[in-house]
Amino acid sequence: MITTPTxxxxxxxxxxxxxxxxxxxxxxxxxxxxxPRFGSLDNLRDLALQGSFLVxxxxxxxxxxxxxxxxxxxxSLYALGGVLAAWGSQYGFLAALTLPLVVxxxxxxxxxxxxxxxxxxxxxxxxxxxxxxxxxLLAITDEGANTYQIPGDSAFVELGRxxxxxxxYPIFVAAVLAVLGGMILNRTSFGQNVFATGGAEQSAVxxxxxxxxxxxxxxxxxxxxxxxxxxxxxxxxxxxxxxIGVGLELDAIAVVVIGGTLLTGGMGTILGxxIGVGLIKVIQNVINQIGTLDSNYQSVVSGVFLLIVVVLQRILRR
Amino acid sequence: MPTxxxxxxxxxxxxxxxxxxxxxxxxxxxxxxxxxxxxxxGAGKSTLIKVLTGIHTPDAGAITRNGHISTIYQEVNLxxxxxxxxxxxxxxxxxNRFGLIDRARRDADAAELLRGYGITADVSSPLGTLAVGxxxxxxxxxxxxxxxxxxxxxxxxxxxxxxxxETLLGxxxxxxxxxxAIIYVSHRMDELYRICDTVTVLxxxxxxxxxxxxxxxxxxxxxxxxxxxxxxxxxxxxxxxGEGHHADTQPVLEARDLTSKPRIGGVSASIxxxxxxxxxxxxxSGRTETAKAIIGALPLDGGTVLVAGKPVAHNVKASMKAGIxxxxxxxxxxxxIPNLSVRENIVLAxxxxxxxxxxxxxxxxxxxxxxxxxxxxxxxxxxxxxVAELSGGNQQKVLLARWLCTEPKILLLDEPTRGIxxxxxxxxxxxxxxxxxxxxxxxxxxxxxxxxxxxxxxxVVLRDGSVAGELEGDQLTREHVLAAIAAEVMDDSDDHAGxxxxxx
Numbered sequence: 001m002i003t004t005p006t007x008x009x010x011x012x013x014x015x016x017x018x019x020x021x022x023x024x025x026x027x028x029x030x031x032x033x034x035x036p037r038f039g040s041l042d043n044l045r046d047l048a049l050q051g052s053f054l055v056x057x058x059x060x061x062x063x064x065x066x067x068x069x070x071x072x073x074x075x076s077l078y079a080l081g082g083v084l085a086a087w088g089s090q091y092g093f094l095a096a097l098t099l100p101l102v103v104x105x106x107x108x109x110x111x112x113x114x115x116x117x118x119x120x121x122x123x124x125x126x127x128x129x130x131x132x133x134x135x136x137l138l139a140i141t142d143e144g145a146n147t148y149q150i151p152g153d154s155a156f157v158e159l160g161r162x163x164x165x166x167x168x169y170p171i172f173v174a175a176v177l178a179v180l181g182g183m184i185l186n187r188t189s190f191g192q193n194v195f196a197t198g199g200a201e202q203s204a205v206x207x208x209x210x211x212x213x214x215x216x217x218x219x220x221x222x223x224x225x226x227x228x229x230x231x232x233x234x235x236x237x238x239x240x241x242x243x244i245g246v247g248l249e250l251d252a253i254a255v256v257v258i259g260g261t262l263l264t265g266g267m268g269t270i271l272g273x274x275i276g277v278g279l280i281k282v283i284q285n286v287i288n289q290i291g292t293l294d295s296n297y298q299s300v301v302s303g304v305f306l307l308i309v310v311v312l313q314r315i316l317r318r
Numbered sequence: 319m320p321t322x323x324x325x326x327x328x329x330x331x332x333x334x335x336x337x338x339x340x341x342x343x344x345x346x347x348x349x350x351x352x353x354x355x356x357x358x359x360g361a362g363k364s365t366l367i368k369v370l371t372g373i374h375t376p377d378a379g380a381i382t383r384n385g386h387i388s389t390i391y392q393e394v395n396l397x398x399x400x401x402x403x404x405x406x407x408x409x410x411x412x413x414n415r416f417g418l419i420d421r422a423r424r425d426a427d428a429a430e431l432l433r434g435y436g437i438t439a440d441v442s443s444p445l446g447t448l449a450v451g452x453x454x455x456x457x458x459x460x461x462x463x464x465x466x467x468x469x470x471x472x473x474x475x476x477x478x479x480x481x482x483x484e485t486l487l488g489x490x491x492x493x494x495x496x497x498x499a500i501i502y503v504s505h506r507m508d509e510l511y512r513i514c515d516t517v518t519v520l521x522x523x524x525x526x527x528x529x530x531x532x533x534x535x536x537x538x539x540x541x542x543x544x545x546x547x548x549x550x551x552x553x554x555x556x557x558x559x560g561e562g563h564h565a566d567t568q569p570v571l572e573a574r575d576l577t578s579k580p581r582i583g584g585v586s587a588s589i590x591x592x593x594x595x596x597x598x599x600x601x602x603s604g605r606t607e608t609a610k611a612i613i614g615a616l617p618l619d620g621g622t623v624l625v626a627g628k629p630v631a632h633n634v635k636a637s638m639k640a641g642i643x644x645x646x647x648x649x650x651x652x653x654x655i656p657n658l659s660v661r662e663n664i665v666l667a668x669x670x671x672x673x674x675x676x677x678x679x680x681x682x683x684x685x686x687x688x689x690x691x692x693x694x695x696x697x698x699x700x701x702x703x704x705v706a707e708l709s710g711g712n713q714q715k716v717l718l719a720r721w722l723c724t725e726p727k728i729l730l731l732d733e734p735t736r737g738i739x740x741x742x743x744x745x746x747x748x749x750x751x752x753x754x755x756x757x758x759x760x761x762x763x764x765x766x767x768x769x770x771x772x773x774x775x776x777x778v779v780l781r782d783g784s785v786a787g788e789l790e791g792d793q794l795t796r797e798h799v800l801a802a803i804a805a806e807v808m809d810d811s812d813d814h815a816g817x818x819x820x821x822x
Contacts, residue, residue: 187418192400192408199397206395208409266399 019312020259020275027282035289043285045166049236051281052174053078054251055274056229059181060222061252062273066185067218068198068265069122073111074226075248076133077104079241081230083137086148086240089156096156096235100227107133108223112216126219130249137242144242152238160235170232177225182270194218198265254302255280258309279305322349323384324468324499325370330379332365337699339365340376341523347468352490352500354510354531357520357543358739363503366520367470370501385467385499388460390474394453396460398446403428405445406460435459436485451482458489462498469493470501475509487513505739507536521545544741559751559772568627570759571642571728573612576621581607582783584621589728589759594750596774597763598799604783605763606647609730612761613637613644625728641727643667645717645734647763653717656706660698661687663705663716668723690719694749711742718749728759735769747773767796779803 032039057074064071081100089096107129114125138144150157162169185191193214196204204211234240253263255276261268280302287298323346332340340362347353357363368374369381371389396405403421404411406428414420428441435455439448445456454474461469471490475483490513493500502514510517510531517531519542527534527542569588576585582604589595597605610616612623614630614637623630625640646653655663665672665683672678672686687701694715698708705716714734721729731750735743750773754760764770770777777789779802787802 183418187421189409189411189419192404192411192419195400195404196397196408199399200395203395203397206389206391207397262399266397 020272020279020309023309024275024278024282027279027286031282031286031289035286038286038289041166045168047281047285048171049168050284051277052168052170053229053233054248054255054277054281055174056170056177056232057226057248058252058255058273058277059177059270060218060225061249061256062181062259062261062268062270063185063194063218064122064222065253065256065261065263066194066198066265066268067215068201069115069215069218070126070253071108071111071219071222072123072126072249073107073129073133074222074252075245075250076130076137077107077223077226077245078230078233078248079243079245080104080133080137081227082234082237082244083141083148083230083240083242084227085156085231085234086150087140089148089150089154089234093155093159096150096154097159097231100231101224104133104227104230105220105224108226109216109220111223112219115219116212116215122219141240141242147242148240150234150238150240156235157238158235160232160237168236170236173228173232178270178274185270190214190217195266198262198267200266251280254306258306279309323347323382324349325384325387326382327366327369327376328380330366330369330376330381332369332374332376338523340369343379343520343523343525345370345518345525345528347499347501348516349467349499350494350497351515352494352502352513354514354517355501355503355520356505356510356517356539358741361520361543362523363520364472365523367472367501367503371470386465387468387470388462388464388466389470389472390454390457390461391472394450394457396445396453396457398453399444401442402432402439402445402448402456403441406431406441406456406463408460410464431459431463432456435489449482451478451485454478454482454486455489458486462493466498468499468501470503472503473505474502475504475506483509507539511536519543540740544744559747559769570626571612571761572624572627573608574622574624576608576611576623577619578607578611578616579619580783581616582611582780584784585611585780586785587761587778589761591727591759592754592757593776594754594760594762594774596770596777597761597780598767598770598777598803599780599786600803603780603803605780606732607783608780609644609732609761609763613642613730615644638667638724638726641725642730643721643724643726643728644730645714645721645732647732647736653720654705654713657704659702660691660696660705660708660716661701664690664701664719664723667720671724686723687719690723694719694722695745709739709742711738711746714738714742714746715749718746722753726758728761729753730761730763732763733765734762735764735766767799771796771799 037043057078061071061074081104084100084103085096088099111125111129114120115122141147159169164172185194193204193209193211196207196209197211197214201211230245233244256268256273257263257276258279259269259272259274259276261272283301283305284298287293287301326346328344330340330343330345331338343362343366345366355363355366365374367389369376371387397408400408403425407424411419412423412427425441432439432441432455435458437452437455439452445453448456458469458474475486478486487509490500490502502510504510514531516529517527517534517539518525519527519539521543568590570591572588574586577583585604585608587595587597587608597608599605607616611618611621614623614633618632623632623637625642628640630636630640630642655666661683664687668686669678672682684701690696691698691701696715696719697712705713708716718734734750735746738746747769750760750762762770762774764773771794774794775790777794777799778785779787779789779799781803789798789802
């Protein structure tokens with residue numbers, strides 16, 4: 001049997017669902033008051049831009065985790081996507097954008113097929129493709145020695161560096177994808193199938209939910225989105241940096257969990273994930289504001305924070 | 319008899335790993351009838367249902383389906399974390415003009431649909447927050463709303479309270495009136511005779527009887543299920559215990575003043591070799607706790623356990639070494655390790671004794687396992703079969719074998735026949751009898767009074783954690799036991815009503 005969280009009363013329900021949002025608001029208010037520069041438009045724009053890449057990846061991760069799975073390959077796919085975009089940019093905008101989406105999407109598809117058809121553990125399958133994608137990346141870049149540059153005048157750079165009222169394009173891409181993701185999750189049959197698959201897989205099969213198809217789709221989505229995030233980053237950096245994205249899959253998992261998605265599957269929201277990204281990025285930003293603090297402490301603080309959030313969720317759920 | 323079958327199968331055969339589950343079964347469900355499908359566990363009911371619904375493909379035989387089939391399983395197969403309305407409409411959600419799910423309409427439709435089933439719960443709350451009976455009703459509503467012509471119900475009432483059973487049976491009648499054909503699987507004779515028109519009895523994968531139910535006397539039906547003649551059942555009763563045992567005079571186990579607040583206070587009992595002592599009492603009267611106290615699994619505030627006159631240290635290891643073994647009540651959580659093989663499950667407790675310097679002799683294991691499989695008549699395709707694949711009765715026998723191969727002097731059995739079918743029950747009862755005859759001292763806990771009265775030589779009646787009486791010989795009657803249990807209720811007029819509800 002699946003243990004179901006007992007809903008004691010409406011107030012804890014709200015707190016539980018909005019716990020991360022409340023924390024985010026508090027963090028922002030305190031940071032604003034403590035560091036005058038935090039509230040500056042420039043800083044907020046930067047914050048949003050930095051968060052947008054992670055949001056794109058974490059949307060895919062949210063779907064995967066709600067089905068009860070995990071995708072460890074996204075960090076490698078993110079880096080691979082960036083390099084492929086940079087390499088492809090010499091053949092024009094379309095090549096720069098579609099190449100990473102297709103390649104990373106196909107790797108995601110293979111993940112999904114292996115997990116759904118052969119019943120292998122998602123952890124193992126995606127760990128294998130984490131290694132595979134990172135290896136492929138190193139092979140096509142001569143072990144990282146060869147960094148592909150994107151011509152500064154290409155339209156592709158505009159995708160990463162262009163702005164509206166100073167807000168970078170990637171922010172809008174992430175926002176549109178988040179809205180779309182939320183809509184797909186809550187307002188389509190596919191979304192319902194995602195919840196059913198993670199909530200009670202055996203029952204879902206008996207209820208006629210296409211469980212295998214659903215799994216294949218979420219991993220394909222996750223791979224494609226990781227590739228897109230990589231392409232956006234490459235466009236922003238004007239080059240395919242090979243060393244990025246190491247351990248990014250863990251950041252993505254962390255923000256999804258902080259956002260209230262159950263790691264065991266069956267429950268979660270895109271909005272929560274976006275809030276989770278906001279929290280992590282605000283913490284990092286504040287640490288940068290302090291300046292004197294070694295940037296390595298970012299991870300320490302993020303880690304402690306993740307623990308606090310998870311413990312709080314647990315307590316509130318009682 | 320009009321023949322207008324909605325489903326018809328002819329000569330269906332299905333085997334799993336060399337074991338025949340169905341053999342040349344003919345079955346027809348007529349339009350609009352309520353058809354009882356009965357048989358012991360392992361008789362092939364589930365397999366037949368899965369063949370009917372298309373989950374299994376039969377090895378041989380023909381299937382004709384003239385309608386849409388919905389199945390409701392014993393355990394509610396819905397998604398507890400999703401909302402009631404999402405569960406109800408999963409796969410056929412109402413859409414708005416953009417093709418997106420119309421959540422407001424889904425909730426409204428769900429609320430209206432469920433009102434017909436007497437459910438007024440908030441349809442947007444997670445299904446898991448509803449009572450089990452309500453969840454079952456949601457499952458039923460879902461099945462029916464899917465425009466089913468046939469609804470298959472597999473033990474739908476096994477987890478319901480009496481009041482919920484009535485509601486469910488009411489709904490079944492409504493479906494019947496609406497012309498929906500129903501296959502109703504249940505062990506509960508009362509329900510079957512109340513609502514079913516026809517019956518099919520499966521035994522060992524074969525259809526042994528199909529026909530109108532009302533004309534078939536109950537005892538005849540039981541005899542068809544068991545494959546024993548009516549005379550046999552009348553003579554021996556429904557339990558398989560023999561006559562009293564010849565017990566030695568010196569008790570092998572003595573429990574003195576066992577106290578563990580607040581569950582038990584000062585329970586004393588003794589068992590002689592070759593004797594079966596029953597522990598009777600209502601649920602919560604301290605039966606299981608007494609057994610756990612004896613084997614050292616319950617922290618004690620006071621009291622001693624003596625085996626053959628010598629006190630035993632109060633821990634499980636010492637108790638087992640002294641020759642006490644216990645078969646726990648809940649075999650799923652406290653006994654069986656489903657993914658291990660029959661052999662591994664059996665030798666688990668005896669491993670320390672079978673090994674030298676941590677190395678176990680495989681040939682000795684095999685010898686022991688073979689002996690017990692034969693002796694306890696455990697039905698397996700091989701000792702390497704996974705325990706999870708066995709029926710409840712056979713799992714229970716595997717557990718019994720596990721404790722028997724530790725060569726205990728005293729066996730504590732907590733509800734050994736709960737949740738297993740009639741035939742396996744009889745076999746387990748006969749085994750207990752046989753073991754006592756061979757000199758084992760047995761403590762038998764059962765909620766079934768008949769089982770205790772037939773099986774035990776002596777009864778210790780518990781109430782509220784202490785001994786309310788000991789019955790022997792002529793006193794072993796239903797009236798005496800009930801009197802001993804009821805005394806409490808009469809003494810104590812403001813007694814919690816709970817103890818009554820739980821009495822079966």
